[in-house]
Amino acid sequence: MRVAVIGGGVAGLSAAHELLRRGADPVVFEAAARAGGKVGSRSERGWLTEDGPHFLARPLDALLDTAGLRGEVVRPQGPMTRWVHHRGRALRAPSLRLLLRAGAPRALLEPLFARPLREDMSLRDFLVARLGQKAGGLAGALMAAGVYAGDPAQLSARDAFPSLAESGSLLGALFRRRPGIWSLQRGLGSLPTALAASLGDRLRLGAPATQLEPSWTVNGERFDAAVLALPAPAAAALARSFAPSLAESLEQFRAAPVALVHLGFAHGALPRGFGLIDADGALHALGALLPSSMLPGRAPQGKVLATAVCGGALHPERTALPDTQLAEAVLGDLRRLLGLRRDPEYLRVVRHPAAIPQYAPGHRDRLQAARALSAGFPRLELAGASYDGVSVPDVAKSGASAAARLVERIS
Numbered sequence: 001m002r003v004a005v006i007g008g009g010v011a012g013l014s015a016a017h018e019l020l021r022r023g024a025d026p027v028v029f030e031a032a033a034r035a036g037g038k039v040g041s042r043s044e045r046g047w048l049t050e051d052g053p054h055f056l057a058r059p060l061d062a063l064l065d066t067a068g069l070r071g072e073v074v075r076p077q078g079p080m081t082r083w084v085h086h087r088g089r090a091l092r093a094p095s096l097r098l099l100l101r102a103g104a105p106r107a108l109l110e111p112l113f114a115r116p117l118r119e120d121m122s123l124r125d126f127l128v129a130r131l132g133q134k135a136g137g138l139a140g141a142l143m144a145a146g147v148y149a150g151d152p153a154q155l156s157a158r159d160a161f162p163s164l165a166e167s168g169s170l171l172g173a174l175f176r177r178r179p180g181i182w183s184l185q186r187g188l189g190s191l192p193t194a195l196a197a198s199l200g201d202r203l204r205l206g207a208p209a210t211q212l213e214p215s216w217t218v219n220g221e222r223f224d225a226a227v228l229a230l231p232a233p234a235a236a237a238l239a240r241s242f243a244p245s246l247a248e249s250l251e252q253f254r255a256a257p258v259a260l261v262h263l264g265f266a267h268g269a270l271p272r273g274f275g276l277i278d279a280d281g282a283l284h285a286l287g288a289l290l291p292s293s294m295l296p297g298r299a300p301q302g303k304v305l306a307t308a309v310c311g312g313a314l315h316p317e318r319t320a321l322p323d324t325q326l327a328e329a330v331l332g333d334l335r336r337l338l339g340l341r342r343d344p345e346y347l348r349v350v351r352h353p354a355a356i357p358q359y360a361p362g363h364r365d366r367l368q369a370a371r372a373l374s375a376g377f378p379r380l381e382l383a384g385a386s387y388d389g390v391s392v393p394d395v396a397k398s399g400a401s402a403a404a405r406l407v408e409r410i411s
């Protein structure tokens, strides 16, 4: 069975490998010059920087085995201090001062207010109802910024954070121990690079799908089935000619833009720790990580790398600032809050106009409607971050599940 996989991000690569494992014959069409989509790493002059994710929070063992990278997993070392920017100050989290400012006494009464989430609502409304205005507002801002670069008033509590909405006590869920975060020695981009290499000429780079017709031709070439492992608006563009209602439904899945600003400094320019996150939306960046403080090989010997995340749903216009202006704005924040004393020796800006999907209230219902429309095309599957989770492990699962459904349905 020849299957066209359109999109060579992690969802598409994972779909292609699952198709191979099940005896099918995939061909991946990738528009860009490299595979991996949002996941990529660049190594230059001793600086190792990421295009997108820096750490993954859940295991991905099967895909790491396929890529032969299990031995390259690295976990953060050293102090994991997190600073929260709240009302003009960088406070250590958790600290008594932050907890008091955050309305901890009301938040501790949360079990009295805990109710199962029946109707979907915004993350902000959900957290405020549970934890009170202050703590709920703060928790919402941190969670929305930290995971989605999003706006807590516009994200779905039920679908953007399913584990929180399901849990009886929110405080319990927030303080539950989670499995450790991890990365890869040569950067997370080495995962798609290895997955792509093992596909050989089944992967076509610089090969955008511009035409898709049932059932199925891609750019005029015949296939038995197709997986659209694309951001929903790109899938909509391909579906418009043969399924206008499906296209219209896919256009409703939105994403927020993000610019990553990587800045390299001399030794000692910044404190060691995990990084800073902005709870107020008052900084130029949503937050900043200190990758070289936690991981080996991120900066030349003795130097320091900081990575700021700018833009997101609340400040999309910032991603359009010229590189130097963006860098100056971030440097100002770092000088004021983390005592930065040096000028940068290295600058790299990575822009994603549609970086992270924003699951708005009602996401699950919109998804069901889109899936019902695509069910009219049994040899077509949708996969990727727009639908069932934005994390890399989620999109890997989404790609593999789409491939499995296709093979089961057709054979």
Ligand SMILES: Cc1cc2nc3c(=O)[nH]c(=O)nc-3n(C[C@H](O)[C@H](O)[C@H](O)COP(=O)(O)OP(=O)(O)OC[C@H]3O[C@@H](n4cnc5c(N)ncnc54)[C@H](O)[C@@H]3O)c2cc1C
Pocket: 006, 007, 008, 009, 010, 011, 012, 029, 030, 031, 032, 035, 036, 037, 038, 039, 051, 052, 053, 054, 055, 056, 057, 207, 208, 209, 210, 229, 230, 231, 234, 258, 260, 352, 355, 356, 383, 384, 385, 386, 390, 391, 392, 393, 395
């Ligand atoms: C800045 C940033 C930070 C993130 N941080 C984290 C994190 O810490 N942890 C985490 O788990 N996740 C994180 N994510 C999210 C995660 O990286 C993405 O959700 C995930 O990688 C998306 O994978 P995907 O395959 O669904 O889509 P994409 O990576 O977008 O891949 C889609 C591919 O389709 C290609 N394409 C588009 N149109 C066409 C066409 N017509 N024909 C052929 N190809 C086409 C694109 O070029 C692209 O390669 C982050 C994302 C960003 C941007």
